[in-house]
Amino acid sequence: MKKISIHWKKYLNTDNVLLLLIVITGALLRFYNYKELPFTFDEFSAFFRTRFDNFQDLIYYGVKTTDTHPAGVQVFMYYWIKLFGESGPVVKLPFTIFGILTIIVAYKIAGKWFNNTVGLFAALFIAVLQYPITYSQIARPYISGMFFSLLMVWFWTNVVFGSGKKYYLNLTGYIICGAICAYNHHFSLMLVALVGFSGLIYVKKEKLKSYILSGVVIFLLYIPHLPIFAVQLQHGGVEEWLGKPEPDFFLNYIEYILHFSNLMFILSCLLIVAGFIYFSKNFKETNKFRILSFSWFSISFLTGYFYSVYVNAVLQYSVLIFTYPFLVMFVFSFYRDIKSLYKIVIIIVFTSASIYTLIYEREHYELFYDSGYEEILIESAKVIEEKGKGNVTTVLYLPEKIHEHYLNKLQIDGDDLYNPANIGNFIKFREFLKKQSSYYLIIGWAGFPNLEYLVIAEEIYPYMIQKKTWFNTDFYLFSKIKPEKKDYSFADRIIYHSEHNFDKHGDGWDDVKPIYTLPGISYKDDRVLRLDKTSEYSPGFHAELHNIIEKKTNIIYISVDALMPDTISNALLVCVLKSEDKVIDWRANNFNDFIDKPNKRLSVHLAVKLPDINLNYPDIEISTFIWNKNLEEFLVDDFRIVVREGNPVIYSLYYDF
Incomplete structure (x- = not known):
């Protein structure tokens, strides 16, 4: 012992x-x-x-x-x-x-x-x-x-x-x-x-x-x-x-x-x-x-x-x-x-x-304990049960095998769940949504690269009534009809908005002398901007980035309405982030990715996902403009930039939030 x-x-x-x-x-x-x-x-x-x-x-x-x-x-x-x-x-x-x-x-x-x-x-x-x-x-x-x-x-x-x-x-x-x-x-x-x-x-x-x-x-x-x-x-x-x-x-x-x-x-x-x-x-x-x-x-x-x-x-x-x-x-x-x-x-x-x-x-x-892959399907099932299957269109972008895994686990029928990658490009996605008779639209995704789908959806379903976010995953519910609630507000909080409609413009926009279009087309009696062979670049928007955003997790959406009188333009909607004359991010979307018909007013969009950009630079400035690189003739109106809250916990496991 x-x-x-x-x-x-x-x-x-x-x-x-x-x-x-x-x-x-x-x-x-x-x-x-x-x-x-x-x-x-x-x-x-x-x-x-x-x-x-x-x-x-x-x-x-x-x-x-x-x-x-x-x-x-x-x-x-x-x-x-x-x-x-x-x-x-x-x-x-x-x-x-x-x-x-x-x-x-x-x-x-x-x-x-x-x-x-x-x-x-x-x-x-x-x-x-x-x-x-x-x-x-x-x-x-x-x-x-x-x-x-x-x-x-x-x-x-x-x-x-x-x-x-x-x-x-x-x-x-x-x-x-x-x-x-x-x-x-x-x-x-x-x-x-x-x-x-x-x-x-x-x-x-x-x-x-x-x-x-x-x-x-x-x-x-x-x-x-x-x-x-x-x-x-x-x-x-x-x-x-x-x-x-x-x-x-x-x-x-x-x-x-x-x-x-x-x-x-x-x-x-x-x-x-x-x-x-x-x-x-x-x-x-x-x-x-x-x-x-x-x-x-x-x-x-x-x-x-x-x-x-x-x-x-x-x-x-x-x-x-x-x-x-x-x-x-x-x-x-x-x-x-x-x-x-x-x-x-x-x-x-x-x-x-x-x-x-x-x-x-x-x-x-x-x-860490909430799987966005699973939560998106759970939330979608709740909405479908509440609103009725025929009243909801559901578009989900989830990795295929993970999607199938949780459908089986939750015993959810996935036949009416659409994948934007299968629907097609921006133009086809817009046409797909126009054909839907449902009053509600669900969009959910995990790490989806093309946030422009979100603002295209808002062309047909303009009222975002619900937003939920998890690590690297997002869920949105839209409606064609404005909710009756008096306290309704757009679910993805808008932090900044500025627009140039060429009648007047908000903060940050270049001045421009507007002109009238010829009578008898979509823009009659509206002041618009005409770009032609004499104008390679449009007037643009310029600001210090910290003045228009709250956090590095915010998302910037840039949009412009355009009409091509004859042929589809190859112009670019551009956004540039600079720090002390050094370009830290340059991105653009082509007009012909959004417009497939002449003489029809359609919107072109560009999304800037700030969490994916290194913003550890001093005095970052943002600029956005149209680059008419082939010197074509077309008309534009309602040039706008909107900053939204985005997903505050998108990369929360590894970064500050």
């Missing part, structure tokens, strides 16, 4: 109790309302690519030709789903467990490298922040890579810096985890290389041979994947949807880690400053680990940054998660092991602040 008591006392110390509380807190934050967690788009993509009858098809169709990630996680999911089923919680469970175990391994590494204070801070910054929590709730290769990267470094530390005790066991663990990292993600593969080469600097001579051999074995284990890697390399990056990083990427990354919260930023700064007050007495002895942790994160970040800028965009927050723990360890590595009371106070204060901002400022459990 005495031996057992001594044994337990060894583990029942303040640091281990604090670690246990951190782990429990991290687990609760990850498992809260777990069965309600939806699949993300990336998860759906991987999920659908597990539905093959054999391993060969999985590799060829599920990885080699359709994915840019290594095969490891896809193969794991293939067999996991075969064994345990397709339900969301079951698919996500291993990754959530990896996320919890990561807390412990980070503590162990930081404690071994520096001291238990640094270990507790490393565990804390993994347990309670949205960044690692989110990726612990996503069945993709990020949190798994973080876990196995840390586990690899744990074994590597014991191999390179440890005694001969359990040497070959640690060497085996290093090889296995290194190979798993190589098959997990290209950035965790890069960390394997960084760690491996780092060991050559520190490993003792008597271990050098076996250490080099371990690296060779990891490479040999990766050889079967080389043909897949070669094919994927030809695919390039994901630049069709991921923009190149800007110089402020790292600052944005830190803001994201700290919940975009001033409170979290202040607390973190105080913690860092306190590290120099309670400065480590073992600075020289631990400096090698300080250098390693800084180097591993910095090299990963800089490689991703410069590759993205000069080759193909690959850098995003997710790919930095493998070295994120080492960034945390470096930042707090200057601490000596402080008193238990200080640890308790720091952990309680930081945990409280983090949970508060996670729930109430980042709204994680609302925004």
Whole structure:
């Protein structure tokens, strides 16, 4: 009994109790309302690519030709789903467990490298922040890579810096985890290389041979994947949807880690400053680990940054998660092991602040737990039931397989749900809506690129009576008839409106001398603008962007009515954003994308989705005008610019809102 008591006392110390509380807190934050967690788009993509009858098809169709990630996680999911089923919680469970175990391994590494204070801070910054929590709730290769990267470094530390005790066991663990990292993600593969080469600097001579051999074995284990890697390399990056990083990427990354919260930023700064007050007495002895942790994160970040800028965009927050723990360890590595009371106070204060901002400022459990894909269908079904099936036209743009998944889950008949991509271009969409006898129109979409469909819809259904938004998804309900409610207002709040109808004009427009058209056409008795061979550019609108918008999530809609007397014009409706004479965004829509008949007054539209534009420039100016590039003759009227609220939470999981 005495031996057992001594044994337990060894583990029942303040640091281990604090670690246990951190782990429990991290687990609760990850498992809260777990069965309600939806699949993300990336998860759906991987999920659908597990539905093959054999391993060969999985590799060829599920990885080699359709994915840019290594095969490891896809193969794991293939067999996991075969064994345990397709339900969301079951698919996500291993990754959530990896996320919890990561807390412990980070503590162990930081404690071994520096001291238990640094270990507790490393565990804390993994347990309670949205960044690692989110990726612990996503069945993709990020949190798994973080876990196995840390586990690899744990074994590597014991191999390179440890005694001969359990040497070959640690060497085996290093090889296995290194190979798993190589098959997990290209950035965790890069960390394997960084760690491996780092060991050559520190490993003792008597271990050098076996250490080099371990690296060779990891490479040999990766050889079967080389043909897949070669094919994927030809695919390039994901630049069709991921923009190149800007110089402020790292600052944005830190803001994201700290919940975009001033409170979290202040607390973190105080913690860092306190590290120099309670400065480590073992600075020289631990400096090698300080250098390693800084180097591993910095090299990963800089490689991703410069590759993205000069080759193909690959850098995003997710790919930095493998070295994120080492960034945390470096930042707090200057601490000596402080008193238990200080640890308790720091952990309680930081945990409280983090949970508060996670729930109430980042709204994680609302925004991340509501699947816009599903909510759009639920809202559509409600409206159809309330208004009657024959009174509602429903146009939804959702990824096809995701759409089918939720139709089956919700048991909704999808026969009368139209996809704008199947309807056709802007002209065909307008004609489609004109043929509808329904009084109501639903438009819902996820990440739809052509917001002009929305304002085309308003030509026929001018009253927006409902708007709902979720992460990267929108739902709108329109009516042909103005609602009887006295307090009715357009559902997408209008922030700014200015118009030039060539009788008079609002703020920001160039002056123009209006002319009358010839009598007997649509514009009789109306003052309009005629563009012809003498006018390449129309008068336009100019303003400082900050004067007409409220937030970076606003949407700008530019419209003009036009009539082509003889032939269809090839003119362009243009919008330009400039900062100090540098063009930061230029876009245009062709008139003939909206007008297919001469002698008919129709509207041309251009949408500017501000969330997709980098607005981190000083003194941005906006200009819009018509470019009559072929010097054709046509008439225009009612040139207008409208700024609307848009979707305030469109990219809320990764950006401030």
